[in-house]
Amino acid sequence: MSLVHALITALLAALPARPAARAPHHPPRRIDVVVNAYFGHFVPTVIRAQYGDTIHVTLKANDSAHGFMVEGHKFDVTAYPGMPAQVTFVADWVGGKEWFCTFDCGPRHGTMSGMIVVTKD
Numbered sequence: 001m002s003l004v005h006a007l008i009t010a011l012l013a014a015l016p017a018r019p020a021a022r023a024p025h026h027p028p029r030r031i032d033v034v035v036n037a038y039f040g041h042f043v044p045t046v047i048r049a050q051y052g053d054t055i056h057v058t059l060k061a062n063d064s065a066h067g068f069m070v071e072g073h074k075f076d077v078t079a080y081p082g083m084p085a086q087v088t089f090v091a092d093w094v095g096g097k098e099w100f101c102t103f104d105c106g107p108r109h110g111t112m113s114g115m116i117v118v119t120k121d
Contacts, residue, residue: 026121028052031091035059037066037079037101040108047116049091055116056088067102070116076102091118 031053036043037060049055059068061079068087069076077085101112 026050026052028054028090031055033057035068035114037061037063037068037105037112039063039106040111042099042101042112042114045114047114049116049118051091051094051118051120053091053118054088055091057086059085059087064105065103066105066112068099069102070099071097078103091116094118094120 029050031047031049033044033047033055035047035057047055047057057068059066059077059079061081061084063081065078065080067076067078068085070089072093073089075087075089077087079085096115096117099114099116101109103109105112
């Protein structure tokens with residue numbers, strides 16, 4: 001082992017351990033959002049939350065069946081006209097995650113997506 005490598009190793013070992021993730025500066029909130037699904041688009045297309053918030057989505061299908069799934073999550077709900085679907089999850093990430101329609105609802109199905117943006121504070 002070279003002297004430089006040994007010095008770097010010793011310096012890194014002497015550094016304090018990385019602090020655990022800090023708790024959010026705000027008490028977690030419940031974010032209630034109604035997402036309306038239409039052929040080819042959602043309204044709204046962006047949901048904003050802070051780290052630790054609980055997001056409760058009510059999906060309303062206005063013309064045919066539509067699905068709702070957030071990337072990296074295991075739920076997949078489907079709403080039908082007159083029969084909304086609901087899902088609740090915690091915003092346990094920082095940054096954006098896309099959501100998609102998971103029910104093949106027609107020719108513009110592939111354009112149906114939105115974004116959940118989560119900030120630290």
